Amino acid sequence: MKIPFFSKKSVLRSSDTHRQLLPLLLGLLLILWFSVPGFSMSGFFVPGVTLRADAAEASESSAVTSDSAKEPSSNTESTSVTAVSSIETSVKTLAVGKTWTISGSGYAKVTSSKTSVAKVSKKAKNKYKITARKKGQTILKFYNSDGELVKKVYLLVTNSGSFKYSTASVSLMAGKSKTVKATVQSGCTVTYSSSDTSVATVSANGRIKAISSGKATITAKVFYKGKRIKTWKKKVTVTTDLSSSTLKTLLLTALEPVGSTMYVWGGGWNKADTGAGTEAKSIGVSAKWKTFFEKQTSSYNYNTTRYQIHNGLDCSGYIGWCIYNILNTTDGNAGYVMSASKMAKNFASRGWGTYRSSSSVKNYRAGDIMSSSGHVWMVVGQCSDGSVVLLHSSPPGVRICGTPSSSGKTSSQAVKLAASYMKTYFPEWYKKYPGCSVSSSYLSGYSQMRWNISGKSIMTDPDGYRNMSADEILKDLFASR
Secondary structure (H helix, E strand, O other), X not given: OOOHHHOHHHHHHHHHHHHHHHHHHHHHHHHHHHHOOOOOOOOOOEOOEOXXXXXXXXXXXXXHHHXXXXXXXXXXXXXXXXXXXXXXXEEEEEEOOOEEEEEOOOOOEEEEOOOOOEEEEEEXXXXXXXXXXXXXXXXXXXXXXXXXXXXXXXXXXXXXXXXEXXXXXXXXXXXXXXXXXXXXXXXXXXXXXXXXXXXXXXXXXXXXXXXXXXEEEEEEEEEEOOEEEEEEEEEEEEEOOHHHEEHHHHHHHHHOOOOOOEEOOOOOEOOOOOOXXXXXXXXXXOHHHHHHHHOOOOOOOHHHOOOXXXXXXXXXXXXXXXXXXXXXXXXXXXXXXXXXXHHHHHHHHOOOEEEEOHHHOOOOOOOOEEXXXXXXXXXXXXXXXXXXXXXXXXXXXXXXXXXXXXXXOOOOHHHHHHHHHHHHHOHHHHHHOOOOEOOHHHHOOOEEEEEOOXXXXXXEOOOOHHHOOHXXXXXXXXXXX
């Protein structure tokens, strides 16, 4: 029996068939290679075709590398975050026109994101000068010698008036409220807190609410880029009624404009010159007073600033402002500015105390209001040599002064005390205006109003100031500020 398959002719036909099927088979394998996931031709033999097993692996590895470049791995992302957080950051404020010199820091380059706000100039190797040009914010970037960013400083450029907040002490009756909201530069935030919420609370908008009798301190903090750049404190005294106003509160209030308020003829009066103006009917110290003071030199002449009523206080404007601030908790009520000669008698006529003519004055006690035809002032206290420490607004401005002794000695205890406290607590003023003495006429020719501290009127004296000497009172006052 013949088997056709093994015949010579049959074998020849079989070889022809293989040759015909080979291209078809190769095409099929290529289709499977590119179309079927996981298909591999590793170790697969096709006559006349050589495939390397690592070719597909190299292709796959290349694909992974490409994907990694598009989507960073978690490790790469973590490294990036670490690099950013390692850059040192800080905040600095600089007034317009002022400069800040950076030296010896090893920075190869410093730039400003807004040169219109602050300009950077290189003065020498590793030395740069930052000049504040206008109000605003800019970012200072510091680079090392490799061109890497190593430090950022958020610079806030300010001018006068960028930040306003009255730190004058205030008295409130329980249940009453008062807003003391701070004004800050754009980009800043303010937080308020009370040292004793059982006495007074304060809202996020700066509204103080008196809860019960006692004392608390309201603190306002200003932040920029998360960094605190300013802190203000305001003392609040809560009373059950106005009769709890004290001699100490009166003197603390009278100290607020000291050393930062110029004497201005008509200051504290209204434009018509008939009574209290806006400032003398407002709670707290006007920001304009300090701004005006800072522009003056030691040669200040009040005759050239007459009737610039918003820039300072004259003698009666000052006393009227003091009285208003201890008897009111809101702005715009009836004021207490009048002719200096009338003040002592007028206040006594309101039932606030007793009046004595100049010839009847025997001694001087804390809070006494002293009036004459040309001036009015307030007593701080009397010294053992008969001299008197006083508060008043007289050229060049609001300050503490001392009279000669009762025997006429000009270098009296009061003068020495006044000079010591002005120099220590108001150095900027004292440098320009060191004078702290007045003439012996202050001990004669002035009528007197002495407060009724019995508790039946508007004033009390729980601190015992009525029986203290001038030096004891000053020591206690400045320890309480």
